[in-house]
Amino acid sequence: MRYLVSSILFFLISFCAFSQSINPLLAKDVEAQKKWVDSVYNGMTLQEKVGQLYMVQVMSSQNATKQREIIDIINKHHIGGIIYSLGGPVRQAKLNNELQALSKIPLLIGMDAEWGLSMRLDSTYAFPWNMTLGAIKNKALIEQTGKHIGEHCKRLGVHFNFAPDVDINTNPDNPIIGNRSFGEDRDNVTEKASAFMKGMQDAGVLGNAKHFPGHGDTNQDSHKTLPSISFTEKRIDSIELYPYKKLINNGLASVMVAHLNVPSLDASGVPSSLSKPIVTGILKEKLGFQGLIFTDALTMKGAANFDEVGAIDLAAFKAGNDVMLMSEDVEKGVSKIVEAYNKGDITEERLAYSVKKILQAKYKVGLHNYEPVGLYNLTKDLNRLSDDMLYEELMENAITLVQNRLNVVPIQNLEQQKLAYVGLGDASGEVFFNALKRYTKIHKIEADTPNNFEDLTSKLQAYNTVIIGLHRSNDSPWKPYKFTNDQITWIESIAKTHKVILDLFVKPYALMDLKNIDDIESILVSYQNSDIAQETSAEIIFGALGAKGNLPVSAGDQFVVGEGLPTVAVKRLGYSFPERVGMNSEKLNRIDSVAKVAVDSMMTPGIQLLVAREGKVIYNKNFGKHTYKGDEKVDYDDIYDLASLTKILSTLPLLMELEEQGVINLDTKLSTILPEYKSSNKTNVTIKTMLSHYARLRPWEPFYYKTLDSVTRRPSEKYYRNKRSEAFNVEVAKNLYLRTDYQDSLPEIIKDSELLSRLRYRYSDFPYYILKKFIEQHYDQSLEDLIQTHFYKPLGANYTMYNPYKRISGKKIIPTEIDDYYRYQEVRGYVHDMGAAMQNGVGGHAGVFSNANDVAKIMQMYLQKGFYGGKQYLKPSTVDKFNTCYFCDNYNRRGIGFDKPQLGESGPTCGCVSMSSFGHSGFTGTYTWADPEEELVYVFLANRTYPTSAGKNLLLRENIRTEIQRLIYEAIED
Structure with a gap:
């Protein structure tokens, strides 16, 4: 007979006690759940049953004395659950495993983790507050947030999260809710709370809507007093209760009842948590809620001031609550409820109703097959990269x-x-x-x-x-x-x-x-x-x-x-995580070891490295120091001598502008843009052949040789002075000035130079000396000023410049060499290339300094077909035209100015890039590459020439830059 009554009671609880909703605590295997619940319940004493109604606060930060008190409560009163508060995740997991081992029936574990475990625990993740989430239109992101928080709770052995807070914060002076609310609009609050609840409960952690019937429109804190809610029943029904109605119909597992004075719902002045008209009459009967009902903490003054210790627990249970949360005195509370049971004030059916719901919840969260919390990688599992990625996306939308x-x-x-x-x-x-x-x-x-x-x-x-x-x-x-x-x-x-x-x-x-x-x-x-x-x-x-x-x-x-x-x-570079653009962080981080090898093996004192994909910088790190013996670590705003990257980052964009304006075209001859070339052997050389390195031009000329003393091999007094004057005004290094008129000699030497004996690909700096002169004559301005006004300043490339020694502190400039063959000093802030130095530091082929972030901006502009930051700098057709190899064979891979991937076995790339990709490298160790097909930009800056550029280029010999490029491509997810 007793079994029959129990079965009927379970059926009523599970299916049809109230017509508006079904029991959200039912497991999928409802028959097995029922059998377990009945078996456990039937084996319990009265004391054990009443003990199940209690959830006691525990802190993993508490001392041993306090923890022994909790052990005593578990052993003596057989409490049903624990609500964890302050502490740390590993300490809590260890303590939880110990307490669970002591309990005859596994403990139901709850926590306040509204914005994540960090609400209570150190070393855990903090997601945005509800007010922030309330600003987001995309409710799928809110669902993901609930799921992530649920996954964290579950990993730590937490079964109930007392979230979401569904209070509608219509009072800006609310001292306790505020940021914990999704906002003041009932529909927005309901939508966000429903999504959050769904995500969390899908992760296997039961949710809790609070603070019933609504704590959003008060300027008092129920921790300190009993706030009054003076609104009409109609207003409360249409506003404050609205989220509960929707969430209950969507499977809400539990509700927390607040300590509030709500005269329109109960004129007696009894706190809502102790009010039968509110808890039973409204929540259970009117709204048809069949999940677990928790009191808010009974230690809060809003409840504790109302009656004596223990009597409050009894009143809360009689009001219709299932779980007494954080009772002031478990022993007195249990005693009062047992006494009332023995007197017949509490029936067996009433006790069974709540206890069986608690057991149903325990089964639903898997406590019938309890397993301890695993400690391995616990902190790491609670602070995942995926959490950062979600947080970032939430803020982007909020x-x-x-x-x-x-x-x-x-x-x-x-x-x-x-x-x-x-x-x-x-x-x-x-x-x-x-x-x-x-x-x-x-x-x-x-x-x-x-x-x-x-x-x-x-x-x-x-x-x-x-x-x-x-x-x-x-x-x-x-x-x-x-x-x-x-x-x-x-x-x-x-x-x-x-x-x-x-x-x-x-x-x-x-x-x-x-x-x-x-x-x-x-x-x-x-x-x-x-x-x-x-x-x-x-x-x-x-x-x-x-x-x-x-x-x-x-x-x-x-x-x-x-x-x-x-x-x-407006398509400026953003900054994000690799996974958000389809790359693998762990694989990408393998770059670190290659960069460290390069620095540790003294291939270069330091490195700046940047990778961007789909308009997002997803890797930006620094390695090493300014010099091998110094203490200055490479920083993000340090700048490097870019060497030949100058060609595509300075001269080329200005030339592309002129081509768009119709001033020149790729077939324009030198004799057309510079009339003095009409009588030279280069009169028919075109811009196309010249920039494709297919014009029989010599690779370079050591112009400085002729300015050295033939005996000492140091700067000759004929050409140099240690003080600036009108006649000696070209600053090639600190306190070293070249004769002003010598700059004119360089173009003449180039114009009169012999052509190579046969037509073949041969890389040459000469085109950029020639084009520098043409561009400056056309605009009647220096290349330095032109590139700043046309590109660098509008792009926001404020770390990119010629002659940085004039503009910024030497502490932020990476030195390139200790020169022992020309200038005989450390070269810092002055261009390393001797020919560019002899042009007052402003060469068409060398002289620009920058950091990785700025180089990436310019390369991203190219990648976006000339568009960046809301401005079209170059036409897409122009970029395509210059990014084309017109003389391609196994020996010539060059576009117009841009380097291109190799056609044979060896070349400037890893061999894993697309043929539409482009870039350049520099003598000082610099390298940048962009790939339109993968929307990828790669920047490598180094000063491998320090302290001396003599000897082998180890970065090149060991394929450091292209090995890193290969690792970048391997990090792209399929």
């Missing part, structure tokens, strides 16, 4: 542009911008600033110190655009987020004289502090101050990404929920 007068964002026309960054707040914006620096020249102006506004104003006079970031702590969603009064005054004052882009790395309610916004051109809400949020926001400001988010809440009358101004990306 960051919201709420004001954009004059379409200032994305920033374009970089050549017209004089940019400054001002960081406000009590947290670092260094990641944001460094990310901004990737795109163009920008200076940091210090602020946020007392009485410095006049100094700040004075410093900003040199700039026309100011990016202001409000950076507050990202440690928790409850940290302060507002502007100070001084900061508001500063912003308003700066906006009157400058274009301002204001970026808030806090929740949107900070916008309410801004009263005079008409002078501010652009305002972004980036929601959080995490590194990825800062990097992503910089990419949106410069148009590597478009803005996509919408405000999840209103911020005063000026900014309304749902608003967001979309922008379109």
